Amino acid sequence: MNWSVIFEPDTLALYGQGLLVTLQLTLYSLGLGAVLALACALALVSPRAWLRWPAQTFTYFMRGTPLLIQVYLIYYGVAQLEWVQARWDAVWPWTQFKEPFFCTLLSFSLNTAAYTAETLAGSIRETHKGEVEAARAMGMGHGMLMRRIVLPSAIRRMLPAYGNEVVMMLHSSSLASTVPALLDLTGAASRVYADFFLPFEAYLFAAAIYLCITFALIGASKLLERRFLGYLAPRKH
Amino acid sequence: MRDYYLAILNGSLLTVAVSLASLAVATLIGLLGAAAKLSGRRPLVWLATSYTTVVRGIPELLMMLLIFYGGAIGLNNLLEAFGYEEGVDLDPFIAGVLTIGFIYGAYMTETFRGAILAIPKGQMEAAWAFGMGRAQTFVRITLPQMVRYALPSFTNNWLVLIKATALVSLIGLHDMTYLAKQSSAAVREPFAFFLFTAALYLVYTSLSLWALRRLSERYSLGADKVQLL
Numbered sequence: 001m002n003w004s005v006i007f008e009p010d011t012l013a014l015y016g017q018g019l020l021v022t023l024q025l026t027l028y029s030l031g032l033g034a035v036l037a038l039a040c041a042l043a044l045v046s047p048r049a050w051l052r053w054p055a056q057t058f059t060y061f062m063r064g065t066p067l068l069i070q071v072y073l074i075y076y077g078v079a080q081l082e083w084v085q086a087r088w089d090a091v092w093p094w095t096q097f098k099e100p101f102f103c104t105l106l107s108f109s110l111n112t113a114a115y116t117a118e119t120l121a122g123s124i125r126e127t128h129k130g131e132v133e134a135a136r137a138m139g140m141g142h143g144m145l146m147r148r149i150v151l152p153s154a155i156r157r158m159l160p161a162y163g164n165e166v167v168m169m170l171h172s173s174s175l176a177s178t179v180p181a182l183l184d185l186t187g188a189a190s191r192v193y194a195d196f197f198l199p200f201e202a203y204l205f206a207a208a209i210y211l212c213i214t215f216a217l218i219g220a221s222k223l224l225e226r227r228f229l230g231y232l233a234p235r236k237h
Numbered sequence: 238m239r240d241y242y243l244a245i246l247n248g249s250l251l252t253v254a255v256s257l258a259s260l261a262v263a264t265l266i267g268l269l270g271a272a273a274k275l276s277g278r279r280p281l282v283w284l285a286t287s288y289t290t291v292v293r294g295i296p297e298l299l300m301m302l303l304i305f306y307g308g309a310i311g312l313n314n315l316l317e318a319f320g321y322e323e324g325v326d327l328d329p330f331i332a333g334v335l336t337i338g339f340i341y342g343a344y345m346t347e348t349f350r351g352a353i354l355a356i357p358k359g360q361m362e363a364a365w366a367f368g369m370g371r372a373q374t375f376v377r378i379t380l381p382q383m384v385r386y387a388l389p390s391f392t393n394n395w396l397v398l399i400k401a402t403a404l405v406s407l408i409g410l411h412d413m414t415y416l417a418k419q420s421s422a423a424v425r426e427p428f429a430f431f432l433f434t435a436a437l438y439l440v441y442t443s444l445s446l447w448a449l450r451r452l453s454e455r456y457s458l459g460a461d462k463v464q465l466l
Contacts, residue, residue, distance in 0.1 A: 080426055
């Protein structure tokens with residue numbers, strides 16, 4: 001074991017750079033994914049078949065295929081489409097497909113959106129019938145019913161599962177290292193390994209960082225659960 | 238063009254082989270881990286708990302790289318210490334299977350532990366009262382009922398494991414993801430090739446889901462079903 005190389009300022013800076021990319025990818029894709037997931041979950045529980053079907057197909061595809069394939073499909077695949085090629089020099093959203101960060105972020109967001117949508121939809125379906133009836137009796141329309149009654153309690157109830165999803169997203173973000181020109185924490189470790197031929201030290205150091213972030217995330221989700229799900233906890237006195 | 242698709246289709250066999258072999262390793266580790274966690278012996282419980290905590294806290298890809306590249310060096314150092322001068326290369330198939338099995342063994346440990354805990358304690362006590370030994374109790378009483386409780390979570394783990402096999406393409410195993418990438422580099426039609434691979438994965442996951450549902454129905458025969466609403 002030769003740890004001195006790992007703690008050289010240059011190496012640490014490389015890890016720091018990678019950590020930043022990892023955190024950015026995780027946070028941004030969770031944020032973007034949450035917005036998409038909300039829309040998708042509402043479509044999933046919708047009584048209208050033309051809304052439900054596309055949402056079901058989307059989650060079925062995203063949850064049934066590996067994230068690595070999805071990353072490749074967007075990073076390498078989209079560039080093949082002539083329709084995109086014709087636009088990506090000038091027209092705005094398509095110009096982004098030349099950016100590795102954007103492609104990775106897009107695939108991560110779509111992936112986490114599908115998983116989160118299914119969790120949220122499940123949580124919405126579990127809403128107690130009486131709550132919905134009471135809201136209807138108070139004269140609430142569909143939108144207000146969702147906004148005031150169903151979503152607040154459904155989102156609370158999905159917190160434990162969402163905590164897992166956040167940790168999964170952090171771990172999935174390591175797939176960013178498979179995209180050339182993108183250096184995340186795992187990519188930084190691979191670079192250090194290649195430079196100094198120290199696989200154990202290089203990867204173990206990155207693993208320790210991931211472990212710390214994972215523990216912090218688990219702790220945070222426990223805190224949030226205590227704050228927002230306290231009323232569901234078994235009584236303590 | 239057809240040859241490339243056939244090659245990818247052929248690679249799916251390797252994907253199936255890797256996933257099944259990893260599942261066997263994971264199930265074995267899971268059973269051992271659950272046994273250790275429930276044994277009540279301090280060092281065993283501590284060992285199993287730190288195993289599941291650490292493994293579930295690290296990305297799969299990183300773990301795979303660590304075991305593949307780190308393991309090769311470790312193995313060579315070990316061999317050198319015993320006087321073998323020639324270096325050996327770690328077989329990517331074995332490294333991949335061991336890594337995926339090692340990772341999902343941690344998830345399986347939790348699955349099996351929960352399933353065993355879900356069996357009413359009186360059943361085991363009754364078995365002991367009939368004079369069954371520990372092994373006999375496990376095979377005749379615990380195992381058949383454990384399957385019922387473990388299957389839903391086992392199914393989830395299996396689906397995640399199938400998707401994780403795509404990662405072995407990164408340590409040089411020629412599975413369908415690897416072949417799709419090679420084909421895209423050769424003929425520059427990545428979208429079609431990756432979509433084809435994704436479709437194959439969908440078929441694989443859907444078939445497994447169907448089969449495991451049938452199995453779950455089989456093992457839930459006679460269990461009380463709760464009718465909601």
